[in-house]
Amino acid sequence: MSLTTERRHPVPSPADRPHGGPVAWLTTTDHKKIGLLYCVTAFTFFLIGGALAGAMRAELAGTGNQLVGPQAYNTLFTVHGIIMIFLFVAPFGVGLANYLVPLQIGAPDMAFPRLNAMSYWFFVGGGVLVLLSSFATDAGGVATGWYLYPPLSGPRYSPGVGPDLLILGLALIAISTLMSGVNVITTTFLMRAPGMTMWRLPLFTWNAVVTALLGLVAFPPAMAAFVLLLFDRRLGGQAFDPLGGGDPIVYQHLFWFLGHPEVYILILPFFGVITEIIPVCSRKRLFGYTGFVLATLAIGALSTGVWAHHMFTTGVVDNPFFSAMSFAIAVPTGVKFFNWIGTMWGGRLSFRVSMLFSIGFLLNFLIGGVTGVMLASPPLDFQLSDSYFLVSHFHYTIMGGSVFGIFAAIYFWWPKAFGYRLSERLGRGVFAFLFIGFNLTFWPQFVVGLRGMPRRIVDYAPGLGWETPNLVSSLGVVVLSLGVLVFLVDVVTARRRRTPAGDDPWGGHSLEWATTSPPPEHNFTALPRIRSERPAFDMRHPEVSPSSPPMERS
Amino acid sequence: MRRAWTGRLAAVAFVAASSCSSSFGMPRGSTEQGKDIFDLWQIFFWAGIGVAAIVYGLIGWSLLRYRRRRNEDETLLGRQFHANVPLEIIYTAIPVVIVIVLFVLSYRTERTASSLSASPDVTLRAEAFSWGWRFGFPDQGVEVVSQPSAEGVPGPEILLPLGETTRIELTSNDVIHAFWVPDFLYKRDALPGRINRFDVTPTDLGTFHGVCSEFCGLHHAYMTFTVRVVSPAAFDAWIASEAPAGGLA
Numbered sequence: 001m002s003l004t005t006e007r008r009h010p011v012p013s014p015a016d017r018p019h020g021g022p023v024a025w026l027t028t029t030d031h032k033k034i035g036l037l038y039c040v041t042a043f044t045f046f047l048i049g050g051a052l053a054g055a056m057r058a059e060l061a062g063t064g065n066q067l068v069g070p071q072a073y074n075t076l077f078t079v080h081g082i083i084m085i086f087l088f089v090a091p092f093g094v095g096l097a098n099y100l101v102p103l104q105i106g107a108p109d110m111a112f113p114r115l116n117a118m119s120y121w122f123f124v125g126g127g128v129l130v131l132l133s134s135f136a137t138d139a140g141g142v143a144t145g146w147y148l149y150p151p152l153s154g155p156r157y158s159p160g161v162g163p164d165l166l167i168l169g170l171a172l173i174a175i176s177t178l179m180s181g182v183n184v185i186t187t188t189f190l191m192r193a194p195g196m197t198m199w200r201l202p203l204f205t206w207n208a209v210v211t212a213l214l215g216l217v218a219f220p221p222a223m224a225a226f227v228l229l230l231f232d233r234r235l236g237g238q239a240f241d242p243l244g245g246g247d248p249i250v251y252q253h254l255f256w257f258l259g260h261p262e263v264y265i266l267i268l269p270f271f272g273v274i275t276e277i278i279p280v281c282s283r284k285r286l287f288g289y290t291g292f293v294l295a296t297l298a299i300g301a302l303s304t305g306v307w308a309h310h311m312f313t314t315g316v317v318d319n320p321f322f323s324a325m326s327f328a329i330a331v332p333t334g335v336k337f338f339n340w341i342g343t344m345w346g347g348r349l350s351f352r353v354s355m356l357f358s359i360g361f362l363l364n365f366l367i368g369g370v371t372g373v374m375l376a377s378p379p380l381d382f383q384l385s386d387s388y389f390l391v392s393h394f395h396y397t398i399m400g401g402s403v404f405g406i407f408a409a410i411y412f413w414w415p416k417a418f419g420y421r422l423s424e425r426l427g428r429g430v431f432a433f434l435f436i437g438f439n440l441t442f443w444p445q446f447v448v449g450l451r452g453m454p455r456r457i458v459d460y461a462p463g464l465g466w467e468t469p470n471l472v473s474s475l476g477v478v479v480l481s482l483g484v485l486v487f488l489v490d491v492v493t494a495r496r497r498r499t500p501a502g503d504d505p506w507g508g509h510s511l512e513w514a515t516t517s518p519p520p521e522h523n524f525t526a527l528p529r530i531r532s533e534r535p536a537f538d539m540r541h542p543e544v545s546p547s548s549p550p551m552e553r554s
Numbered sequence: 555m556r557r558a559w560t561g562r563l564a565a566v567a568f569v570a571a572s573s574c575s576s577s578f579g580m581p582r583g584s585t586e587q588g589k590d591i592f593d594l595w596q597i598f599f600w601a602g603i604g605v606a607a608i609v610y611g612l613i614g615w616s617l618l619r620y621r622r623r624r625n626e627d628e629t630l631l632g633r634q635f636h637a638n639v640p641l642e643i644i645y646t647a648i649p650v651v652i653v654i655v656l657f658v659l660s661y662r663t664e665r666t667a668s669s670l671s672a673s674p675d676v677t678l679r680a681e682a683f684s685w686g687w688r689f690g691f692p693d694q695g696v697e698v699v700s701q702p703s704a705e706g707v708p709g710p711e712i713l714l715p716l717g718e719t720t721r722i723e724l725t726s727n728d729v730i731h732a733f734w735v736p737d738f739l740y741k742r743d744a745l746p747g748r749i750n751r752f753d754v755t756p757t758d759l760g761t762f763h764g765v766c767s768e769f770c771g772l773h774h775a776y777m778t779f780t781v782r783v784v785s786p787a788a789f790d791a792w793i794a795s796e797a798p799a800g801g802l803a
Binding site: 065070071074143144145149151152156157242243247248249282283284285286287288289290291313314315316320323324327328330331334335337338339341342344345346347348349350351359362363366367370371373374376377378379380382383385386387447450451452454455456457458459460461464507541544 | 595602630636646663736743745747769770776
């Protein structure tokens with residue numbers, strides 16, 4: 001009989017109590033608490049960013065200025081982008097990595113627990129500065145678009161203090177990303193349990209490692225660009241000012257060298273999430289593990305060579321290299337799709353809420369991928385760049401993909417983190433509202449983009465065929481909002497009901513399912529033998545596992 | 555029941571194939587360059603639909619065929635195979651072939667659509683500023699300057715001659731803007747300190763809506779313009795009426 005399923009520490013240490021006081025939370029260096037802090041903070045930013053999006057869609061529901069003027073609208077979309085990218089999706093991925101990587105590799109904590117706490121608090125500081133840059137400046141909030149293109153973001157055209165605060169906020173976020181990246185990589189390379197070779201790492205951990213590597217590669221050049229921009233703005237520099245001999249195109253190169261790996265920083269952790277969920281809910285082993293790992297590494301490598309496809313319309317990048325790389329990155333992504341299908345093939349699929357969100361991820365992300373191939377083609381990009389088609393494309397990847405992955409992760413690992421379940425019934429409602437609402441919101445944006453509607457406009461003229469799709473899109477946001485509301489209701493009622501989940505409610509594969517729910521402070525009192533990429537499964541199913549019966553380590 | 559399902563699939567395929575000339579709601583390109591690009595669009599649309607149909611089909615089949623049946627024991631396992639190297643090589647190779655073909659086609663179209671004529675018939679200087687446009691035909695001494703853009707202010711209108719090649723020299727006076735006529739399926743950025751050159755050869759008479767597509771600040775949304783394509787004779791007449799008395803040309 002398995003030794004690890006029984007609770008070995010019925011009395012948790014004080015710092016490990018589920019209701020540890022606020023001081024315990026604020027001073028914690030425990031990777032699980034930091035992971036949860038990341039996730040909760042990021043989700044709060046999701047609600048803020050979502051409210052901003054709601055205001056934008058209300059404004060665009062019809063022609064004319066109904067709700068906000070151009071100045072406020074320009075701030076809305078700038079801050080919406082910054083929040084969703086840097087303060088919600090990316091840090092939620094970091095939070096999951098914090099929580100899961102040590103558990104999945106059988107380690108007691110991250111390699112540098114205090115650095116870990118510091119990276120969280122830098123992220124919070126960056127988030128506060130971003131909020132200040134948008135809502136709390138007397139000279140108007142930052143209104144430059146999330147990519148802060150000079151000369152518009154320079155001192156002449158954006159004199160307020162908003163962009164300065166935003167740059168400082170992004171600097172803190174970048175430092176936080178570097179610190180957490182170093183931590184995830186060191187932890188994975190040095191702290192794996194005996195038997196946990198790199199080729200047995202769970203796919204979520206692999207994706208977390210590649211994400212961390214991308215952060216280390218991509219953020220420093222962008223930091224350089226931001227600092228030069230700050231010099232231009234406050235110290236009389238002219239790095240990007242054409243009147244002083246500077247070149248705004250240089251900024252674009254540096255920025256997109258961050259910007260494109262960043263979109264893979266946003267998606268890879270959630271590729272990892274659904275790659276954990278689909279085998280468990282299919283009652284099967286992952287299909288094509290080696291292919292998955294190689295595809296993930298290929299995506300990481302290729303993503304650093306595609307940045308100038310954001311600059312095709314500048315007329316400055318006349319090199320087919322960037323187009324070729326952008327096409328090429330579709331291949332490893334395609335391989336992953338077939339591997340996910342191969343994993344479901346021949347399985348016994350149970351449509352738990354986490355599985356529903358994973359399937360939603362596949363259906364939405366495929367559209368994002370196919371339209372992404374269109375954007376890799378320069379002649380097509382001449383129509384699509386800066387249009388609503390582009391807006392819809394990246395929402396199909398980041399929202400239809402990553403955000404669905406986030407909800408999948410929440411429903412999948414919630415019982416592990418808290419010891420009780422969310423409601424499957426309410427969860428199916430959340431999924432239905434989000435899936436329908438998402439497609440209702442963003443599909444019309446493909447249509448209106450092809451009809452010539454540019455992004456980032458507060459208003460549009462009637463008679464161009466843009467009214468109906470915009471109205472439908474705005475109504476879709478109502479459905480989306482209902483989904484988020486039902487989710488919050490689910491969280492509140494589940495916290496009250498506290499239906500015990502047991503240590504392994506789904507028949508999980510990776511090591512986190514071999515410890516208690518929630519795990520003790522040091523994660524494991526005993527580890528099963530690790531003879532494949534799914535040690536928890538092997539422990540419970542010796543009849544199909546490659547290893548001999550489990551053995552205790554203590 | 556199986557037959558009804560395949561029959562429906564065939565019907566869908568037939569409808570899709572018979573509407574092969576569909577533009578999917580997008581403009582078909584009202585210039586020679588745009589028509590080249592539109593041909594490429596068709597290829598991408600059908601390739602995309604084909605790929606999506608195959609992948610959605612496989613996903614749908616897995617979900618239906620391999621779902622856990624009602625009353626089935628939850629702890630039953632699926633078949634525990636985990637790799638099939640030849641299959642994996644095949645489904646890596648097929649996307650490689652697809653993207654190579656699409657890349658080559660894109661590269662060729664980009665060469666033709668962005669190639670510059672040795673002797674354009676008309677030269678249009680387009681200078682973007684915050685927030686409006688200054689359009690000039692330097693050879694004819696004609697200039698059209700917009701009102702400062704704002705809500706309710708109509709954008710400027712310029713005329714282009716049908717069937718003649720117009721060289722557009724695009725630049726910006728301050729921040730980055732972009733010149734986009736959706737019906738031409740083409741846009742270019744207007745960069746301060748640089749001149750972007752491209753040719754348009756209109757093939758359709760009509761009035762076409764143009765916008766600034768690179769976010770440029772407060773009144774970005776209102777920085778619109780209109781391009782009216784007319785016969786060469788009408789174009790000459792318009793030039794003559796717009797040219798300053800005594801003419802520079």
